[in-house]
Amino acid sequence: MKSRPDSRLDLIVIGGGLAGTAAACLATTRGLSVARVAANAGGLAFAGGPLDLLGVYPPREQMVRDDPWEGISALIEGSPRHPYAVLGVDAVRRAMGEFLAFADSAGLRYCGMAERNVTIATAVGTLKTAYRVPRSMWRGVTALQDRLPTLIVDFEGMKDFSAAAMVEVLRSRWPRLQALRVTFPVRFPGIDRHNPLLAEALESSEIRAKLAEAIRPHLSGVLMVGMPAVLGIRAGDRVVADLEERLGVGIFEIPTMPPSVPGIRLQSAMEEALRKRGVQIFDGRRVLCARTEERLCAGITVGGAGEWHETMEAQGIILATGRFLGGGLSASRDGISEALFGLPVVQPPSRDRWHRGSFLDPRGHPVNEAGLAIDDRFRPLGEDGSFAFENVFAAGSILAHQDWVRTKSGAGLAVSTAHGAVEGFLRYRSGK
Incomplete structure (x- = not known):
């Protein structure tokens, strides 16, 4: 049975995606008592593995x-209301560094090229720009970069990953690429x-031995072997080695379509590390209501299966509920609304x-930048243009004035705005 929350926490983080997880990580490293509440368990399963910071700008x-x-600096100059502009380059850099250090302490090693992006091939043969990739994917970066003789392996019956299709798409870029189905x-x-x-x-040594036996006869002239990202549910690096x-x-x-095994690894490792640090995690718990008065939120009531519900109190709330898929925003004929506090969107x-x-209009679609406007402490703004609540902060894709899909900046946006929200709370608590 899960432990009951403390009667008075420092922070409650609402949301189980990367922004909510990063907020909990960054808060606990600052010695804060934290609870993370998520309506949907497994939000990180939709993360493919690579962490993007900014891959495309202008989109x-x-x-x-x-x-x-360099791209973030250009974005800040060209899009002064973007969350990166609220933070500044140095804060984004600190946020990413802290998050990667936390991941490393949790047993998740990410690799990259100093301060530059890298390029990785996806399961459909497209090229993805990322800032850091899991260590289990790193040899794929170097194999593509050096065009090394490589064998791509898939498994019979696996419909969302085709080695032959991947090789066909990449053939002109990567001539010494072969496909094998086992x-x-x-x-x-x-x-x-x-x-x-x-x-x-x-995870079984016996199963790995059989898989190696099936691949071994096809390695003539091959230096690298790429496989779908299913090489171990917990110990991916050990399975690869x-x-x-x-x-x-x-x-x-090779990154696959969600649900993603690297995403499951990330969630499992991060949640284990958070629990060890005393963070209380409540998955599958829906926020039923928030108790607010005079621009303050004193706590929330969460509910689960059956009639179970509980009120949790905290000095601050971080809203990291995502946009439409995560349930943070709701669309109707009358417009877009924020689901919990009724904040203006x-x-x-x-x-x-x-x-x-046009669906493929190069300017993108205005709805993709819908979300919450914030002040310099990441507090959502009310109808009057000032903060709606003194102690409510927002992070992640629920924020307005950004299109993370088109700029290839999802992880960077999630992590850096989580950092901004935590720092905003600390400033609020200190009275600065």
Whole structure:
């Protein structure tokens, strides 16, 4: 049975995605007592593994950025209301550094090239720009960069990953690329729907030995082998190292469609580390209401299965509930609304202006920048243009004036705005 929350916490973080998780991580490293509440368990399963900071800017010109910091500086100058502009380059840098250090302490090692972005091939053969990638994917970065002779392996029955299709798309960029399909050593009904089961199976040394045996005859002239990101559910680095020893070549994972095994690894490792630090995690708990008065939020009431509910009190609240998919924003015929506090949402004046005439319009769609406006402490603004609540802060994709999908900045936005929200709370508590 999970422990009951303390009667008075420093912070309650609402949201189980990357922004909410990062906020809990950064808060606990500052000695704060924290509870994290999430309606949907497994929010990080939609994270593919690589962490992007800023890959494209301006998005209208599709300008790919090798130097994300140069790109962020350009974004701040061109989009002064973007959350990165509220933070500034130095704060984004500190936030990313702290988060990566926390991940490392939790057993998750990310790799990169100093202060630059790297390029990684995805399961569909497209190229993705990222700031850091899990160590299990790193050899894929170097193999692509040096165009090394590489074998891409998939598993019979796996519908969301095709080695042959990936090789076909990448052939002009990566000539010495080959495809191989093998039968996975363990039979699962509907293998394409159970990637986590494949990862669980590969925790077994016996299963890895059988997989290596199936691949070994096809390694003539091959220096690297890439496989879908299912190489272990908990110990991905150990599974990769073991397969490298068995096959005598470099092994790397390739990002797949969600639910993502690297995302599950991230969630599992982070939540274990948070619990060890005393963070109370309440997954599958929906926030029923917030108790507010005179621009302060004293606490929230959360509910779960059946009639279970509990009131939790805290000095501050961080709202990291996401946009539409996460449930932070709700769209109706009358417009877009914020789900918990009824905060005003920056949005186009009418529904017919949400989208442009062409789906692929290079300017993007105005609705993609809908969200909450904030002050310099990351407090959402009310109708009068000042903060709505003195002790409520917001982080992640719920924030307005940003289109993280088109700028390839999802992880950077989540982590850096979580940092901004935590720092905003500390300033509030200190009275500064």
